[in-house]
Amino acid sequence: MSDTRAQAATYAREAQRLRDAGDHYEALSRQRRAVSLLRDVGDTAALAHAIRHVADILVEADRPDEAGAAITEMLALYRAAPDAPPLDVANALRSAALQAEAIQDSDTAWIFWIQARARYEELDALFEEMTGLPGNPGIAEADAHLKRLRG
Template identity: 60%
Template structure:
């Protein structure tokens, strides 16, 4: 019997993260999309939601935010459907806010950043436990982004 030498979804996600960290976003996108395809067959749970969100994030980083709309919409729906942990939802709202900014939807971005900031603020104990610091980078980023968006 032949051994399966195809990478698993986890392998593809790890490769995508490494490529993204190295600045090769096209390779990261290809690997993340391949992982999404496998995860759709294997498990429509949290890993699929994360992978779809990362596809959207990478597309935004590549200045292809218009292509990311379907992925961010799907990711938010997947997170809601699996009753995701609060940090995952906050991160998804952050991704949606970054996407809204990238497509020029300032009002939508403000609303999403406010939502993300509220969610991150409720997680201050989590950040403190993770980092040993009282700083909350989610709140800090959302506050900075909201200030940059200003008011119209």
């Protein structure tokens, strides 16, 4: 791992720790540092992943309008990274759906949840391997959101 990549990973870990502690301001600061470093690395999928976390932090911090630009960039990067891990792509669509819900755009949220659900559906074996349990939490979450959006 290059020094730049290692430093970005350190910032991302710090951001997650701060996010878990509820300190969205500092988490966002660290995650943006990780993004900045990854822009120079040339790994499109890693950059998209880091930007997704920026968007997620903004949505959690009740700043979903600000997350729109990150969502747009992240989705464009994933479209340009055909080798991106399938779980990352599914999670990116989930993030886009959550952001759309947060800004009260139910039609867009519906579309992203349908797409996320389809991606998660392809990952049953991965989830069972990761958790050791039957069932797919990605599908369950998508179904719950789709049901709520229908109602």
